[in-house]
Amino acid sequence: MTAKTISSGILRALGIIAAIALGLYFLYKIESVLAYLAIAAVIALIGRPVILFLRHKLKFPNTLAVVLTMVLILGILGGILALFVPLLAEQGKNLSLLDIEDLQQNVEGLYREITQYLGLSQSDIEESIQESKIFANLDFGFIPNFLNSLMGTLGDLSIGLFSVLFISFFFLKDSKLLQSGILAFVPDRNEQRTIKSIDKINNLLSRYFVGLLLQILILFIIYTIVLLIVGIENAIVIAFLCALFNVIPYIGPIIGGVLMILLTMTSNLGADFSTVILPKTGYILIGLTMGQLIDNFFSQPFIFSNSVKSHPLEIFLVIIIAGLLFGVVGMIVAVPGYTAIKVILKEFLAENKTVKSLTKDL
Incomplete structure (x- = not known):
């Protein structure tokens, strides 16, 4: 091997590394666009069964079916915003006029009620508060500031929403648009296998996301009924938020449950702890348990x-591994990503023993 061959090999390797680095940097700079594409693809997969129903069952033209599907999606989004915008506006107005010292005193009062219920004396409570300085170190002034920054980002969110809906329309109108883009990078000899893989992935993920919406709807109904029975204000909004957290596997239900309990307790500040706050919290825990039992033994399987x-155990391991590697985002995309990988492996490595075992049900 000559020095010229070695140097050319080194230069080629450096060129490949530089190209990969530039590619990764480019993807990093356009991460918002990639997020829009991913969200639009999910919306297209959810809307796909509706379009197929309108086209095949009701014989609607493709464009009309897409328009009606987009109207339905916009109606659902508008309904969700209609739930949250008035609440945010009201809470924002209240918090803009909020007396931070009064809020701090209310939280201290709740703390005293809890410690009194646990059997601690008033002197112990006062001493522990003074020694720990827990409330002195808490800055409740971040709440109005946070809301102001949140309102400031609504403009960016509106641009993102418009972009997602615009891309979703064309994904729904031309179902082969994304497929054509992928096939542009696929060799001719693998084109048919790739098309079969894409069709299979679309079918599976479409059913998965529709099932996920059904899962959220079931939890939303259960939580709403429980909160309405208990008598919590803004029950529908709180139930929707807590049900939505279920999109994050395993961690999401815990976050949603803690959020629901905290909102229940803080919405009854000033009431008697043992006769009002504690019983309501107990009812909420029962409702959360019922919802999670139904979800774990019916919805998810x-x-x-x-x-x-x-298999549920297979999914559990995939989600845990993805969470350890990529955090919460990894847990959310674990199931769709794993499903796509399984379909591709079955199409291109069908004779492999391990692949056969993993994809026998596909």
Whole structure:
């Protein structure tokens, strides 16, 4: 091997590394666009069954079916915003006029009620508050500032929403648009296999996301009924938020449960702890338990077995590994990503023993 060959090999390797680095940097700079594409693809997969129903069952033209589907999606988004915008506006107005010292005193009062209920004396409470300085170190002034910054980002969110809906329309109108873009980078000999893989992935993920919406709807109904029975204000909004957290596997239900309990307790500040706050919190815990039992033993097994064709234990391990590697985002995309990988492996490595075992149900 000559020096010229070695130097050319080194230069080629450096060129490849530089190209990869530039590619990764480019993807990093356009991460918002990639997020829009990903969200639009999910919306297109959710809307796909509606379009197929309108086209095949009701014989609607493709463009009309897409327009009606987009109107339905916009109606759902508008309904969700209609729930939250008045609440945010009201709370923002209240918090803009909020007396921070009064809020701090209310939280201290709740703390005293809890410690009194646990059997601690008033002197112990006062001494522990003074020694720990827990409330002195808490800056409740961040709440109005946070809301102001949140309102400032609404403009950016509106641009993102418009972009997502615009891309979703064309994904729905031309179902082969994304496929054509992928095939541009695929060699001719693998084109048919790639098309079959994409069609299979679309079918599985479409059923998965529709099932996920059904899962959220079931929890939303259960939580709403529980909160309305208990008599919590803004029950529908709180139930929707807590049900939405279920999109994050395993961690999401815990976050949603803690949020619901905190909102229940803080909405009854000033009431008697033992006769009002504690019983309501207990009822909320019962409702949360019922919702999670139904979700764990009915909703999730139904979704995983009938949509992505994977065993619940298999899904559990994939989600845990993805969470350890990529955090919360990894947990959210673990199931769709794993499903896509399984379909591709089955199409291109069908004879492999391990692949056969993992994809026998596909």
